Amino acid sequence: MQRSPAFTAVSSFSPRRRSSAPTGCCSRSGVASPRRSDLAIKDMEVHGEERLCGKWKFACGLYSYNLRDVFTWRLLKTIFMGQVLSLLICGTAVSCQYLVTAGVETPMLQSFFNYALLLLVYTTTLCTRKGERNILQVLKTKWWKYLLMGVADVEANYAVVKAYQFTTLTSIQLLDCFVIPVLMVLSWFLLKTRYRLVHFVAVAVCLLGVGAMVGADIVAERHQGSTSDVVLGDGLVLLSAVLYAVSNVGQEYTVKNLSRVEFLGMMGLFGTLISGIQLAALETRAVAAIKWDLCISVLFAVYALCMYALYSFMPVVVKMTSATAVNLSLLTADLFSLFCGLYFFHYAFSTLYIVSFLVITVGFVMFNAAPTYSALPESGSDEDDGGADLTAESSSDRRMSAGGDTPGAETLPAAL
Template identity: 70%
Template sequence: MAAKQCDDSPRDMSAEDRRDGLLVRSRKFNPKEVFTWRLAKTLLMGQGLAGLICGTAVSSQYLASNFHVNTPMLQSLLNYVLLCVTYTSMLLCRKGDGNILQILRTRWWKYLLLGLVDVEANYTVVKAYQYTTLTSIQLLDCFVVPVLMVLSWWALKTRYRLIHYVAVCICLLGVGAMVGADLLAGRDQGSTSNILLGDGLVLLSASLYAVSNVCQEYTVKNLSRVEFLGMVGLFGTVISTVQMVILERDEMATIQWSWQVGLLFSAYALCMYGLYSCMPIVMKMSSATSTNLSLLTADLFSLFCGVFLFQYNFSGLYLVSLVVILIGFVTFNAVPTPVNSTDPAIASSSSSSSICEEGSYENAVAAQSDIIKQEVAVSITASTGGATS
């Protein structure tokens, strides 16, 4: 009987310790440490990206519904040309290892594959609208988030905690509320000619977007934003031109150009250009997964615009969906995602100083401090040795 009591006491003590630890953590909780200016800035910038996506959706819908223009490759080409003119030109002006010739000499094939992935991700999701419904696209497009988490865990060594999985589930519940509001409002639009093919294209697009975003996060955090955008603009322009000539010659010949059509093309290209230019900044502040969670509100912004522009029926569930997604986003970013530092590649990458876009070293101060410490240690050793002798 005494032995049983002795066996139970450690178990009771451990339970009490856990309860005490939970109480201590709850008492030490400081909202100012969670709701920081960095989190607010990340949230606002993420919603700005969602607004840009809304701009591309509205301009594309006007082109398709009012002017019967359906040329996704031509629209994407304009964006890649703007990226090429801006950022590839900046790479041409660089000297040393950051020069475009050096980049092409060492890793041209990587950026070729990345440009192909990015172009096809944009094309397949637009193509899916011809075969499946809007509801299916909204639901299956969320597949990008779990794929991103798996790729980040494998490639970037990101380690998620339980709170991050809960936050993702909250965001997906918000998307479910949005889809439910669409069904209640009778907005299950789109074709049903080949639902299986359309759903497959959406899943393919989500997977390609995930690959592109993980590569983007790695590049902007270890190399530079200008290099990523310059190379994607260069290879995206080449690939989009070839694909447009092959697939959209007939559609381009039937376009009846006017100032309204030109204005809508310009609006789409500028929104996409702003999205591509600003997304690496948000990813560097947070992560690819966090950025895509914030982009889940883009469909809601498009719906709010559609209420005024296309006479959509409004539902209160849209506001509920927006609030739920924002709660999930804040919850995800409230706790940092640790990186597995035992991986030698990640450890060496984090310890070495990376070159900034301006050409200076980010960790120059830390490196100088290490040098000073080493010099002090050497001088102390030398003086100790002299005193001993």
């Protein structure tokens, strides 16, 4: 267990000495030495704290944090960047809602435009590289891994949009949170990430915030979406959550150990291929029936650009934190969509929206305040990210290396 800086400072200031005086705290003249008595008291306090930390590791680690340790510039920057991602998702939701209102239901066509943009920017960048980072070398060694991630990502996007045709918005908001426990389980086994008890508490707090948001929907009696086949719709949401978790775990490993551009380039290549095939198979008639005008074109452009920005920006935030932390911050995306709905779709306002936002933010801060530990080394060899590398070191790496207490980190219990 790593001691707090305050405890370490006291230990270095109070060396263990054996006094030559019979009482251990008096000088030769029989008068107590203030300096020695103070040192003795401090030494007793330190040993008491050490015993307390040894017996109550989690409690000591939790209470040793102060506001400066928690609310760092890095955490505030992470919160801000997470909310930018939520706003981008909100942009996709609003534009998608307008498309559905206009009678356009082509989720695969919308995804195809996004993957095509990734292909044009990042895949072409991979083609210009030389050596092992060239696209041909990447395909020779890792093509099947990126193919699996591409299938998971494309089908996750398709399943969650398709679910709106069968189930309600409330069900989607609740079941979509299933991605977080699945992501934690996959990170535990595949990325060897070890969570503490405070992380599970933080996730529970965030889910309570989602419950407040759903409660506001129930009070407002707003159940957008059809209920023609609720079981099918709920199953699609759960399937999309599992597929998103698979894609996010692959993304976290790739951007922390390989390259952000490599990940996005491969997603653009395989995503365009898979979504193009599925588009031709499932949505040919729906695309032919679209009555293209300026409004429809702008909505498609807004959706594609928001998705492109989300895909380009999300790996940067994942590299700074983790895929689990990013998904916790994305829980506010539904709230932003509801706030936009107050203006665009004339939703009824509820104070539970504010409560939900605050509770989710508190849970997100709790999750990022305590470090996680991963047994897998991070190479941090992302040469193409420029300034992103300056923030590549995670908060867990810094805290576990502070004070030179690395052995303690290696034996960190799984639940702590």
